[in-house]
Amino acid sequence: xxxxxxxxxGANCAxxxxxxxALAGSYSGTVTLQTNASNSPHTxxxxxxxxxxxxxxxxxxxxxxxxxxADTAVGQTTAGQTLTLVNTGNASATLTAVLLSGTxxxxxxxxxxxxxxxxxxxxxxxxVTIGFRPTAAGARTASLQLTTxxxxxxxxxxxxxxxxxxxxxxxxxx
Numbered sequence: 001x002x003x004x005x006x007x008x009x010g011a012n013c014a015x016x017x018x019x020x021x022a023l024a025g026s027y028s029g030t031v032t033l034q035t036n037a038s039n040s041p042h043t044x045x046x047x048x049x050x051x052x053x054x055x056x057x058x059x060x061x062x063x064x065x066x067x068x069x070a071d072t073a074v075g076q077t078t079a080g081q082t083l084t085l086v087n088t089g090n091a092s093a094t095l096t097a098v099l100l101s102g103t104x105x106x107x108x109x110x111x112x113x114x115x116x117x118x119x120x121x122x123x124x125x126x127x128v129t130i131g132f133r134p135t136a137a138g139a140r141t142a143s144l145q146l147t148t149x150x151x152x153x154x155x156x157x158x159x160x161x162x163x164x165x166x167x168x169x170x171x172x173x174x
Contacts, residue, residue, distance in 0.1 A: 021050025056093030056151030061086050069132035069161030080129040087120040093151035094119045102142035107134050108159050134163025
């Protein structure tokens with residue numbers, strides 16, 4: 001930019017600069033003042049560092065993307081499997097939904113400390129425990145979904161298990 005101004009002999013002025021980095025990292029540049037003085041031009045070196053934007057990053061500890069359950073008799077419940085959700089970012093994240101989805105989602109149970117409305121500070125974690133209680137024989141599938149309004153969401157976790165029909169009781173001899 002070019003500015004023109006006059007300055008009386010012996011007077012001074014102030015120069016104000018603003019720094020608004022587009023990305024994180026180091027920046028530098030120069031400001032050159034052209035005058036009619038004998039030692040012109042005057043060069044000032046300026047520098048600054050852009051800080052990373054605040055961002056919450058949520059992920060499942062161990063990078064889990066799927067859970068499988070052992071064959072289970074229809075109507076019986078397996079022991080739950082627990083997942084830990086960790087915020088590895090530099091900002092807090094608030095959970096907006098923790099749910100099971102899919103046509104067979106009712107064959108799986110959900111509990112734990114991760115719930116809608118829970119806020120995870122940087123470095124904080126919560127848990128989700130998934131159980132399996134098949135309502136019919138055969139392969140059963142669903143998906144664990146967790147969302148936030150202000151973070152990178154963790155991947156959905158696919159859930160699989162098989163319901164096994166209970167054997168019919170043996171006939172009683174007559």
